[in-house]
Amino acid sequence: MPDQDAPAVVWLRDDLRVSDNPALREAVDSGRPVVVVYVLDDSGDVGRPLGGASRWWLHHSLEALDASLRKRGNRLVLRHGDGAGEIASILEETGAGLLTTSRRYTRGEREQDDRVQRAAEERGVAVSVHTASLLHDPGAVLNGDGERFGVFTPFFRALTRGGAPREPVAAPNAVAPWTGDLRSEDLDDLGLLPIGPDWSAGLGETWTPGEKAAHRRVDEFVHERLARYADQRDEPAAEASSRLSPYLKFGEVSPYQVWHRVQQADVPADIRLKFLTELGWREYDYDLLDAHPDLETVNIHREFDAFPWAEVDDRVLRAWQRGRTGVPLVDAGMRQLWHTGWMHNRVRMVTASFLIKNLRYDWRIGERWFWDTLVDADPANNAAQWQWVAGSGADAAPFFRVFNPVLQGQKFDPRGEYIATWVPELRDLDAKGRHEPWTVPDGPTTGEHPAYPEPIVDLKASRAAALDAYQRMRS
Numbered sequence: 419m420p421d422q423d424a425p426a427v428v429w430l431r432d433d434l435r436v437s438d439n440p441a442l443r444e445a446v447d448s449g450r451p452v453v454v455v456y457v458l459d460d461s462g463d464v465g466r467p468l469g470g471a472s473r474w475w476l477h478h479s480l481e482a483l484d485a486s487l488r489k490r491g492n493r494l495v496l497r498h499g500d501g502a503g504e505i506a507s508i509l510e511e512t513g514a515g516l517l518t519t520s521r522r523y524t525r526g527e528r529e530q531d532d533r534v535q536r537a538a539e540e541r542g543v544a545v546s547v548h549t550a551s552l553l554h555d556p557g558a559v560l561n562g563d564g565e566r567f568g569v570f571t572p573f574f575r576a577l578t579r580g581g582a583p584r585e586p587v588a589a590p591n592a593v594a595p596w597t598g599d600l601r602s603e604d605l606d607d608l609g610l611l612p613i614g615p616d617w618s619a620g621l622g623e624t625w626t627p628g629e630k631a632a633h634r635r636v637d638e639f640v641h642e643r644l645a646r647y648a649d650q651r652d653e654p655a656a657e658a659s660s661r662l663s664p665y666l667k668f669g670e671v672s673p674y675q676v677w678h679r680v681q682q683a684d685v686p687a688d689i690r691l692k693f694l695t696e697l698g699w700r701e702y703d704y705d706l707l708d709a710h711p712d713l714e715t716v717n718i719h720r721e722f723d724a725f726p727w728a729e730v731d732d733r734v735l736r737a738w739q740r741g742r743t744g745v746p747l748v749d750a751g752m753r754q755l756w757h758t759g760w761m762h763n764r765v766r767m768v769t770a771s772f773l774i775k776n777l778r779y780d781w782r783i784g785e786r787w788f789w790d791t792l793v794d795a796d797p798a799n800n801a802a803q804w805q806w807v808a809g810s811g812a813d814a815a816p817f818f819r820v821f822n823p824v825l826q827g828q829k830f831d832p833r834g835e836y837i838a839t840w841v842p843e844l845r846d847l848d849a850k851g852r853h854e855p856w857t858v859p860d861g862p863t864t865g866e867h868p869a870y871p872e873p874i875v876d877l878k879a880s881r882a883a884a885l886d887a888y889q890r891m892r893s
């Protein structure tokens with residue numbers, strides 16, 4: 419007979435929410451007292467430490483989660499250090515009878531989870547692991563030959579063939595606490611917020627992390643943006659996308675909740691499908707990560723190992739990072755990223771293409787910058803999408819399809835509104851000038867101290883050089 423007084427420990431990681439959290443739900447339903455734990459393991463031993471913007475997000479997310487647990491009569495226990503060691507010691511200190519958690523997907527995390535599970539079971543603790551941050555278990559969606567899909571469309575068809583994903587699980591009204599003594603770190607002592615300097619003002623103006631804010635955003639998206647999503651999602655000034663990416667990344671809302679909420683919306687089925695397809699890309703990227711655990715560093719197509727990347731000029735790299743390349747759409751995107759920790763998807767593609775193809779810098783350099791600056795920096799999506807733009811990934815855009823950032827701007831930001839928002843030096847110009855300020859007589863790129871730089875590369879010549887480098891790699 420299990421000892422019902424022995425608590426259930428819920429180890430939260432990428433599922434920082436109380437609703438649709440099967441691990442929390444199981445612990446509550448077990449009738450045991452519950453200990454809810456988050457361990458910040460930023461040693462790098464189990465995987466890549468979070469970047470600066472993600473650390474900022476995590477601080478506020480943990481704060482919101484603790485408040486939500488307190489409302490339910492419990493609290494969040496915080497630990498800092500090796501996840502496996504901290505969980506082992508919490509199981510020991512509390513005499514726990516059950517450990518529940520949700521699956522993680524990088525190689526280091528999977529290996530650590532296996533170790534924790536074995537150690538817990540050896541101590542007689544029952545372990546229960548749930549699928550909560552993805553709609554499928556990577557590696558489980560296979561073609562007729564029992565193999566993974568190499569391209570997205572049939573993968574998504576197979577993913578959705580079985581019908582709708584399971585319904586979300588309700589949040590518990592109360593989470594009975596374990597009343598023993600258990601040490602918890604102070605959130606402020608985890609050092610997640612930037613100091614000296616504190617560069618997070620733009621993040622704070624833009625975002626409210628946490629589960630409650632995630633649901634407000636889902637509501638706002640469904641009511642105000644979804645109907646125009648299919649037509650306008652590529653237009654950065656239209657603000658038609660959901661901006662749910664950081665909430666999904668940290669698990670403040672689950673893909674199950676988003677899926678069902680969107681399916682219930684009163685908008686045509688083809689528009690809903692367009693959005694759900696994007697959620698499908700997230701699933702696909704995790705499948706890629708599962709098949710290629712070194713996705714962030716190793717080309718899926720190994721022929722790219724021989725690509726003749728240009729030597730990095732620090733000044734040029736910094737101009738890209740800070741939005742001073744002289745190419746307006748690229749600069750607008752990089753400034754949006756620096757200020758808000760997020761960038762519109764179309765502009766992510768353009769800025770990445772500019773780095774990889776016009777500057778001919780190794781895609782991993784850009785991937786690392788995004789990792790550090792995005793609030794939604796994600797081990798699967800970021801690496802997979804950088805490889806997609808580079809042409810080295812699965813189902814990737816071919817390398818020779820080089821985005822022209824001026825034409826992209828004219829097409830997707832025809833009035834230059836997005837550019838005017840992020841590059842105020844160009845605000846007073848008409849649309850044509852905003853896209854090509856160097857053509858404006860006595861414009862912002864002229865004079866002894868120009869307000870805005872000339873392009874740091876010649877777009878046409880650098881495109882030709884990239885294609886030439888690609889041919890060299892192929893031969």
Ligand SMILES: Cc1cc2nc3c(=O)[nH]c(=O)nc-3n(C[C@H](O)[C@H](O)[C@H](O)COP(=O)(O)OP(=O)(O)OC[C@H]3O[C@@H](n4cnc5c(N)ncnc54)[C@H](O)[C@@H]3O)c2cc1C
Nearest residue numbers: 659660661662663696697699700763766795796799800803
């Ligand atoms: C170079 C590059 C790097 C990227 N890095 C990341 C990253 O680190 N984290 C991340 O979540 N997304 C990344 N993306 C994908 C995409 O740009 C963002 O998911 C999207 O812009 C987030 O905005 P949204 O929530 O408004 O998206 P919506 O259009 O509202 O889409 C809804 C959700 O679907 C998922 N999604 C949308 N587009 C994609 C996509 N192309 N690939 C995978 N999932 C997608 C996201 O979870 C997103 O929140 C990257 C794209 C590129 C080109």
